[in-house]
Amino acid sequence: MLSRNKYLLFLLVFLVGNSAFSQTKEDLKKQKSALEKEINYTTDLLNKTKSNKTKSLNYLKVLETQIKSKEQLLITLNIEISLLNKQISKTERAILNTEKSILEEEQNLADLKEEYAKMIYTAYKQKGSRNNLMFIVSSEDFNQAYKRILYLKQYSTFRKNQAHKILESQEELLQNKERLAQQKDKLIEESATKVYLVSSKKEELQSVNSTKNEKQELVKKLSKSERVFRKQLQDKQKKAKELDDRIRKIIEEEIRKAREKAKKNNKDDRFGLTPEALALSSEFANNKGKLPWPLEKGVIISRYGKQKHAVFAGVETFNNGVDIATDKNSIVRVIFDGTVSRIFFIKGEGKAVLINHGEYFSVYSGLKEVSVKTGDKLLSKEKIGVVVTQEQKNKTELHFEIWKGYDKHDPSNWLFKAY
Numbered sequence: 243m244l245s246r247n248k249y250l251l252f253l254l255v256f257l258v259g260n261s262a263f264s265q266t267k268e269d270l271k272k273q274k275s276a277l278e279k280e281i282n283y284t285t286d287l288l289n290k291t292k293s294n295k296t297k298s299l300n301y302l303k304v305l306e307t308q309i310k311s312k313e314q315l316l317i318t319l320n321i322e323i324s325l326l327n328k329q330i331s332k333t334e335r336a337i338l339n340t341e342k343s344i345l346e347e348e349q350n351l352a353d354l355k356e357e358y359a360k361m362i363y364t365a366y367k368q369k370g371s372r373n374n375l376m377f378i379v380s381s382e383d384f385n386q387a388y389k390r391i392l393y394l395k396q397y398s399t400f401r402k403n404q405a406h407k408i409l410e411s412q413e414e415l416l417q418n419k420e421r422l423a424q425q426k427d428k429l430i431e432e433s434a435t436k437v438y439l440v441s442s443k444k445e446e447l448q449s450v451n452s453t454k455n456e457k458q459e460l461v462k463k464l465s466k467s468e469r470v471f472r473k474q475l476q477d478k479q480k481k482a483k484e485l486d487d488r489i490r491k492i493i494e495e496e497i498r499k500a501r502e503k504a505k506k507n508n509k510d511d512r513f514g515l516t517p518e519a520l521a522l523s524s525e526f527a528n529n530k531g532k533l534p535w536p537l538e539k540g541v542i543i544s545r546y547g548k549q550k551h552a553v554f555a556g557v558e559t560f561n562n563g564v565d566i567a568t569d570k571n572s573i574v575r576v577i578f579d580g581t582v583s584r585i586f587f588i589k590g591e592g593k594a595v596l597i598n599h600g601e602y603f604s605v606y607s608g609l610k611e612v613s614v615k616t617g618d619k620l621l622s623k624e625k626i627g628v629v630v631t632q633e634q635k636n637k638t639e640l641h642f643e644i645w646k647g648y649d650k651h652d653p654s655n656w657l658f659k660a661y
Contacts, residue, residue, distance in 0.1 A: 305453065313450060348415065351415060354407055475557070475559065515600055539572065571628055574595075574609055574625070585615070594606065610630035
């Protein structure tokens with residue numbers, strides 16, 4: 243198994259080698275902006291709970307989330323610097339080619355001017371000894387006269403072409419010099435951007451190390467309260483099981499009712515869904531990865547599935563959904579059109595709301611106020627209630643789940659950019 247640092251280094255090399263070609267500067271700018279926004283938000287959350295951080299496991303989870311965001315930002319900065327290095331090399335090559343082209347053009351122009359000067363001088367000398375009319379009249383026969391007329395015409399055309407070539411060459415030379423000036427300006431701009439990015443990377447690296455040191459110190463302090471945290475963990479697992487049992491029971495009841503209704507109408511469907519409910523399910527499924535977050539602001543501090551304990555090695559839990567840390571009194575909203583199936587209470591965690599989306603269900607747990615009632619039909623982003631704040635734990639977070647029938651799904655795969 244790779245250590246975390248070696249893994250990140252491997253990931254960094256892999257990403258720089260591959261993503262640099264697939265990601266545009268605009269993509270990186272958006273990604274960097276999103277990461278900086280998340281870092282700023284987690285910093286804000288941490289500042290609000292800093293006074294009591296030594297007693298807060300929640301503070302540690304937010305800190306870990308911030309470390310991941312900062313490490314991802316470092317990877318993004320490295321990719322951006324790599325792309326910029328390539329662009330600088332490309333610009334430098336373009337400058338060398340343009341300078342070479344200018345030298346060639348200057349030489350060609352000098353040759354053309356020299357040629358033209360000789361031509362003018364020759365013509366001037368010949369003019370003194372004869373004029374063009376006498377040159378034609380002195381021909382021995384008509385055929386020779388015709389050839390002399392053609393010669394004089396061609397000579398005149400050649401002189402005009404030569405003068406035109408000189409003008410064209412001068413124009414091209416000016417354009418090349420202008421392009422060279424632009425390329426040099428671009429190189430100066432790119433080099434300045436690189437200096438800024440390298441400086442940002444150094445600052446971010448210091449920031450990551452500082453945050454990691456803070457995490458280590460906090461883990462040391464929290465590990466002294468092992469008995470307290472193990473009891474909290476047992477309580478949390480008990481509440482998670484209670485929530486899971488309540489949800490499953492409600493879903494079973496919903497499916498049973500739907501089947502009974504379908505039986506009365508002589509319909510055969512696994513969940514007894516009406517055409518409207520089937521259409522709603524289909525729409526819900528089609529919006530996978532595009533659904534709005536159940537909070538306007540928030541950061542996922544505990545993801546779906548197996549989770550290692552933030553303090554104690556070897557201790558694992560299973561999360562049926564995601565936990566989203568947010569600000570006090572944040573409004574909780576429904577992620578898609580649906581009907582309120584049930585509102586219930588989990589002791590120590592607050593109220594929970596289960597919403598039916600046809601074959602799918604969304605669960606919002608950890609509310610202090612609920613502004614809907616059972617049977618209400620809701621539209622996407624409509625307010626459900628307000629998230630609860632547990633002052634003793636410095637905890638303001640929403641627990642959110644998505645079910646399809648009896649099966650739990652990872653909400654990160656459903657919410658917009660929650661991966």
